[in-house]
Amino acid sequence: MPSFITGDSDDEMASSSTTKLFGRQRPLHAVLGGGAVADVFLWRKRNLSAAVLIGSTVIWFLFEIVEYHFLTLLCHIFLTAMLILFIWSNGAPLFNREPPTIPAIILSESAFQEVARGFHKKLNRFLLILFDIACGKELGLFILAIASLWILSAITSSINTLNLLYFGFLSMITLPALYERYEQEVDYLASKSNQDIKRLYKRFDSEVLNKIPRGPVKEKKSK
Structure with missing residues (x-):
C-alpha cells in the first residue's frame, strides 16, 4: 500500500x-x-x-x-565486419576452428514473410482505429487525438x-x-x-x- x-x-x-x-x-x-x-x-x-x-x-x-553521418557509420560498420570475417575465415584452420557461416534464419523466406504478415496486421489495426477516431464515432477520443497531435507537432518543431x-x-x-x-x-x-x-x-x-x-x-x- x-x-x-x-x-x-x-x-x-x-x-x-x-x-x-x-x-x-x-x-x-x-x-x-x-x-x-x-x-x-x-x-x-x-x-x-x-x-x-x-x-x-x-x-x-x-x-x-x-x-x-549515417552513410559514414554504415560504411565503417561494414568495413569492420568484413575485416573480422576475413581474419576469422582465413585464421580458423590455424586454430582448428570452424569458418564463419551465415545463419539459416537470415536467409529464410518464411521468416521474412512472418515478419511482413505481423507488420501488415498491426498496420491494418492501427489504420482502422485511426479511421474510427477520425469519423468522430467517439467525440472524446477525437478531441484527445487532435490535442495529442497538436502537442506532438509543437514538440517536434522545437x-x-x-x-x-x-x-x-x-x-x-x-x-x-x-x-x-x-x-x-x-x-x-x-x-x-x-x-x-x-x-x-x-x-x-x-x-x-x-x-x-x-x-x-x-x-x-x-x-
Missing part, C-alpha cells in the same frame, strides 16, 4: 485497482506480444535489455554528439527528431518495467484521473456542447 493513500481511500483503491491502465484485460507481458520483445521491454532478460539500451545510447551519441526518437525508445524500454513494478499504484492514480476527466467532460458537455444550437431533425417519410 503506498504511503500517500490513507483513511477512507483504502476502499476506493480496492475498488479502482481492478481497472487496469488503458482498460486492458490481459497481463502486460501479453499486451506487449508475449515473446522476446516483451521480455526485453519488461527486463525479464536483463543482459539483453541492457545491451539494447546501451546500443541505442551509443547510436544516439554517435549521431547527435559526435555528429557522425526538438531534434533523433532526440525525440531516442527519448521515445528510452521511455519504451524503461516505463513498462517500472509500470509492472508499481502496477497497483499507477492503476489507482490512472483510475482516479480518469474519473476526474470524465466528470470534467460531462460538465463541459452539459454546459457547452448541449447549448450549441442544432437544426431540426427531419423525420423520414414512411412509404
